[in-house]
Amino acid sequence: MNDGLEVIKSNTILFTIELTKNTLSDWIVDDIVELNKELGSYPILKTEFKTNQDIKRLKDFLKREVKQLDADLYDSCLEELTEIKDDLKWQNSEDGKLVLELENWVQNTRRIIMNEGWNSLFVGRSIIDPKQLNIGGFVKDEQQVRKIKSEVEKLAPPVYPNFYLEVEQKTNCY
Numbered sequence: 001m002n003d004g005l006e007v008i009k010s011n012t013i014l015f016t017i018e019l020t021k022n023t024l025s026d027w028i029v030d031d032i033v034e035l036n037k038e039l040g041s042y043p044i045l046k047t048e049f050k051t052n053q054d055i056k057r058l059k060d061f062l063k064r065e066v067k068q069l070d071a072d073l074y075d076s077c078l079e080e081l082t083e084i085k086d087d088l089k090w091q092n093s094e095d096g097k098l099v100l101e102l103e104n105w106v107q108n109t110r111r112i113i114m115n116e117g118w119n120s121l122f123v124g125r126s127i128i129d130p131k132q133l134n135i136g137g138f139v140k141d142e143q144q145v146r147k148i149k150s151e152v153e154k155l156a157p158p159v160y161p162n163f164y165l166e167v168e169q170k171t172n173c174y
């Protein structure tokens with residue numbers, strides 16, 4: 001791969017990452033249950049938090065059930081609640097909605113590309129600007145470049161992608 005394409009690829013997120021936290025960590029739930037086995041039967045510990053009211057209910061539960069058992073664990077829970085609340089705020093923001101939509105589009109497009117046999121392509125959000133979409137790699141000819149661009153357009157990306165498609169150079173072996 002040439003150096004320019006390698007730089008673009010290295011600045012593109014090529015793996016799935018958890019963008020938002022919406023549940024308590026397993027280790028925290030395990031520690032809570034270890035303190036009091038009965039608490040393991042409370043569904044709120046495994047709930048996916050979608051609103052500030054959900055978070056408030058959990059905070060009240062933790063204050064009532066965990067604070068007096070283990071103050072350090074309670075503080076860890078509060079730190080996670082802050083992270084969950086911040087993520088909830090972000091995912092409801094204009095930027096958050098766009099980035100989440102982009103990430104869903106990227107995941108679906110990667111599956112389609114694999115099914116098309118275009119294994120030399122990469123698709124992902126830019127590390128530098130997560131609202132930017134990068135599609136690149138080597139292709140066999142200009143016809144394939146046009147086909148890929150046409151197929152991507154049919155998939156209706158949330159933002160216009162930056163294409164970094166290069167035609168492979170054929171070398172003669174003697």
